Amino acid sequence: MSEEEEPGWEVEPDDEWGVAVIATVGRQLRLRREALGMRAAEFARAVGYSEDMVYKIESGKRIPRPEYLDKADKVLDAGGLLSAMKEDVEKVRYPKKVRALAEREAKAVEIKLYDPLNIHGLLQTPEYARALLLMRRPAYSSEEVERFLSARMARKSIFERDPAPEISFVLEEWTLRRPLGGREVLRRQLEHLAMAGQLRGVELQVMPMDCEEHAGLAGGIEVLKFADGSAVGRSPAVVNGRPVEEPRHLRILELRYGSIRAQALTPRESTTFIEHLLGAT
Template sequence: MAHAEREERPERPAESDGTAHLFRALGRQIKVLRERAGTSQRELGLAAHCGEDLVSAVERGVRTPQPDFLERVDQVLDAGGVLSAAADEVREALARSRTRHPDWFRDYARAEAEAVALHDYSNQAVPGLLQTEEYARALFTQRRPLLDEETIEKRVADRLARQQVFERWPLPTFSYVLEEAALQRPIGGRTAHIGQLRRLLHTGRMRNVELQVMPTSTEEHPNLDGPFILLTPRGRKEVAYTEVQGHARLITDPDEVRLVNERYGIMRAQALTPRESLTLIEKMLGEV
């Protein structure tokens, strides 16, 4: 029964309280203002430094309109402050949404939301910020101990909401080193696997993202200790984040962060180039 209800329910922003209505109302307002101005979704996306897909998703209430997005669109559509006036309320709503993360994850989620640069090494699965909805749901459904349906849906929604960090302006810098084995594992089945590989191709082609694959055949490796993330919050020094068997750690000691950074630099030198990595993913898609 829960599975059937999930299939029938449309995609929406992560907030399940009254703020979801705010986001949907803003989406409808943007659509009305855009059509009144005689502007297409593609044209608005170009003028507001974002993609056509994002404009469409915001208008449909699928994605949360970020405050800086509202302010840019207000100017582009000559809305007279109607949209920018809602920016502060949206900021408060997003701040409330971050408190929904588990206690052990909140410090990292706060730093991630403010990051100007993020570098990720993953060896078991595709990183959360790059996951499709289907892939993320499969991961949460398969984990042990088992999670109830409500918790799974909440965590999937929260994970997708975090991906809006890609839509901030100015654009943060992202880089990823992914183990080839993690991309070969068909989490969620063939359809989910294909969708996930396509998402990686799409994200890897973004101008502020560099995605590299570490071939399984590589004979040398500077980091067999596990995955990690390096991130630089706005106005603060770089930190590192690790998570093993549910134990999370936010590393702020400069010497420890430097060691993690050094390992990451060596891995980037050993991995395929971004162009070679996208070619490999294209080949994987052809073989699936």
């Protein structure tokens, strides 16, 4: 698909910050184009997009791609001002809820994660993540799949932070065995897990299916701790999954997570277990 054929993403209507950012970017693009006396059709040919897409971006109805802003900056001789908008525009490309989660993760110094249904999003390969998104019912549109996939992969930059946060994952054995997306997708996912477990500050533990006790039956758990001593947690078993900061709620989450870790295989045992699954896949 050529760039001029590829549609831009729409801003979520309830994303007030995103709507304001894209409206401002679009207005700046239009004002600079008009200041040079350049018609929309001429500008569209110069940047390699359709005239209709130019109007949609300038009216704030579509999120411009990063390459669009770079080309516009050059064509309109903006001296880097339009290209500089890419950082905020890139954030708007991600769904509002995902963006808020990524912002919290970017500030955390310690993260504890347990997902009973799937391999956690921070550990997913693009192929595995895409397979999960395509399985969703009612189905996501192609645009939504790409948007959620891009957002999920962008969150993985947390592993590149310096200093990196301490991150603990507990994975269910069945999620490592079920070939969602196909055997080859699962194999690449297991290979990725084996490498992720070697990262500094990352601990992976597997909850085996033959474990006779399990403190995580009430649902997933997320706990993020910050440098100032504050924390935020979330679990469907506590206040219907809404983020909580109250000490009594956080204590419940920490207690459950600690029990889950104690019942799961140790990090070393888990690494061996994943390598064993790799050999059998």
